[in-house]
Amino acid sequence: MSTTPLPVAVEPTRDEHLVAAVEGAGGRVVGPAEARVLVWIGTVDDFPELGDQVEWVALKTAGIEEYVAAGVIDDRRVWTNASGFYAENVAEHALALLLAGLRQLNTSVLRHWDKQPIDTAVRSLHGSTVAIIGAGGIATSLIPRLSACGARVIAVNRSGRPVDGAAVTLPSERTDEVWGQTDHVVLAAPATAQTRHLINAQSLEALPSHAWIVNVARGPLVDQTALVAALRDGQIAGAALDVTDPEPPADDDPLWSLPNVIITPHVANPSSGLTRTMAPWMAENIRRYLAGEELLAVVTAGSAY
Amino acid sequence: MSTTPLPVAVEPTRDEHLVAAVEGAGGRVVGPAEARVLVWIGTVDDFPELGDQVEWVALKTAGIEEYVAAGVIDDRRVWTNASGFYAENVAEHALALLLAGLRQLNTSVLRHWDKQPIDTAVRSLHGSTVAIIGAGGIATSLIPRLSACGARVIAVNRSGRPVDGAAVTLPSERTDEVWGQTDHVVLAAPATAQTRHLINAQSLEALPSHAWIVNVARGPLVDQTALVAALRDGQIAGAALDVTDPEPPADDDPLWSLPNVIITPHVANPSSGLTRTMAPWMAENIRRYLAGEELLAVVTAGSAY
Structure with missing residues (x-):
């Protein structure tokens, strides 16, 4: 293990949690021109030109499709994202959304004590089957929660390699078999060409009418026009x-007015607590880098689906 | 074990789920005048005069304070309620309510994509401590769910006998010690003279400002005037x-207009599915009665708190 402090830039602002993590793990915080490691917590639009001395870039998000689209990611150094760092948070939010839908919390909030229709519409998670599409870190955190709630899990991942705690694991090319076998769906896959509009008119048609769909991944996984139609027609129970x-969504998007939709403003992993949650993972990765060990969350193409 | 079918009345309507349960367990459904057992699924106001031949009355609810207040319950026969029968359902609803509060689902539903304040207000259940006041059947179902979500549990029950899965169990006379040691509170105790206004100005003052209170038990456990004041002043985070x-609550009750309140219309155990959920428990109790075994859910005074 190296004893020279690793020169690390934390940019565009020297966030206190990350600076403390870097320094505690054997790094020294420096300006970008000297850095062998760049921890980038800004936006893709402000991403700087990289000097040749930068060996590793650590991004703060799990989804990196904007960086891929901007052509920022090169093969001249190692890139890491935050895949898995926020999994506990996102899994918790997914469970909150699914339970809120099943237990009619949205209609309860909007329609004060409208007891009869709400009472009749309440469903239980226990005894149901939940499919998790894209079984990576979020699923690893979500499966024990769902199991404790008495639900059975179908996991879908790229390889089809059995996922711990799932009753069934299917490879992603067999995703279409899932819709007829599950009660509910949680989307947790990265946004790629393969996952675009994974939920579409056909999958919505194949799902049972009591199904709730939870999306904590990326919007484009769902064909939103088809979703709105299915929600209007009662083809599924809710989203x-x-x-x-x-x-x-635009102010006049029909999603806002449908009674069986719950929308949270992309807060499964709240931005306000992000660097604090990321800090211990960053410290671990700096330790690994100095020790010559394999880094966590090295960017590869769509490993979870 | 007796081989003569036990004459059981299912009143005031011969609910199909309960009739099937009674018949499957060795009972014969008869009119009230012949019955040795009365399964009563009506209201307290319609409760009939009981003939001396009725040895056992089975009530459909877990809370029986209305029957106690009406003086219906006598000591001339055995009375059972449905304590524990609906625990899975109620525990699931309690978890849904707690997660919905912490993850700001109510503000998300009401204030479309008002991202900044919602993002800042989201809190995590994982890493927090939850106190369950009245640690009976609901707690038995709730504790594994909370544990899987990464929360630590403080249980409060009458005896103080350690509850499985709880980090700490306290006897009810030490309830006041809980408020300063917990992040959140779930109320699951029966309504009795001892539990009335258990949540009051003093307990609200002692709770941390990030606390959510979940009530799936009975309204009178909370001093609602004190609760409204605490919610207005930010003394706790939400209810x-x-x-x-x-x-x-009355249409002009301030609870309806507070942004940090979620109200569901007493649907933790939905009335619409009640007899179906109750049926297998009723069958088990009939089997026990015929076999001379101890019945489930015999009415005693406030066993959970």
Whole structure:
């Protein structure tokens, strides 16, 4: 293990949680021109030109499609994202959304003590089957929560390699088999060409009419026009969305007026607590880098789906 | 075990789920005048005069304070309620309410994509401590759910006998010690003279300002005037109530207009699915009665708190 402090830039602002994590793990916070490591907590639009001395760039988000689209990610250094760092938070939000839908919390908030229709519409998570599409870190955190709630899990991942705690794991090319076998769906896959409009008119048709869809991944996984039609027609029971396409939905988007939709403003992993949550993971990765060990969350193409 | 079918009345309507349960367990459904057992699924106001031949009355609810107040319950036969029968359902609703509060689902539903304040107000259940006041059947179902969500549990029950899965169990006379040691509170105790206004100005003062209170028990456990004041002043973060005092709250009750309140219309155990949920428990109790075994849910004074 190296004893020379690793020169690390934390940009565009020297966030206190990350600076403390870097220094505590054997790094020294420096300006970008000297840095061998860049921890970037700004936006893709402000991403700087990289000097050749930068060996590793650490991004703060789990979804990196904007960086891919901007052509920022190169093969001249290692890139990490935050895949898995926020999994506990996102899994908790997914469970909150699913339970809120099933237990009619949205209609209860909007329609004061409208007891009869709400009482009749309440459903239980216990005894139901939940499919998690894109079984990576979020699923690892979500499955024990769902199991404790008495639900059975179908996991879908790229390889089809069995996921701990799931009753069934299917490879992503068999995703279409899921819709007829599950009660509810949680979307937790990255946004890629393969996952675009994974929820579409066909999948909505194949889902049971009591199904809730939860999206804590990315808006484009859902064909929103088809979703609105299915929600209007009662083809599925409801949708609880932390992400939409676009974000936010336009003021006149029908999603806002449908009674069986819950929308949270992309807060499954709140921005306000992000660097604090990221800090211990960053410290661990700096320790690994100095020790020559494999880094966590190295960017590869769509490993979860 | 007796081989003569036990004459059981299911009144005031011969609910299909309960009739099937009674018949499947060795009972024969008869009119009230012949019955040795009365399964009563009506209201307290319609409760009939009981003949001396009735040895056991089975009530459909877990809370029986109305029957106690009406003086219906006598000591000339055995009385059972439904304590514990609906615990899974109620525990699931309690978790839904707590998560909805912490993850700001109510403000999200009411204030479309008002991202900044919502993002800042989101809190996590994982890493927090939750006190369950009245640690009976609901707590038994709720504790594994909370544990899977990464929360630590303080249980309060009458005896103080350690509750499985709770980090700490306190006897009810030490309830006041809980407020300063917990992040959140779930009320699951029966309504008795001892539990009336358990949440009051003093307990609200002692709770941390980030605390959510969830009530899935009975409205009178909370001094609602004190609660409204605490919610207005930010003394606690919020309240998620499936029960209120009275039910429903009046149209001009300030609870309806507070942004940090979630109210569901007493649907933790939906009336619409009640007899179906109750049926297998009723079958088990008939089997026990015929076998001379101890019945489930025999009415005693406030066993959970």
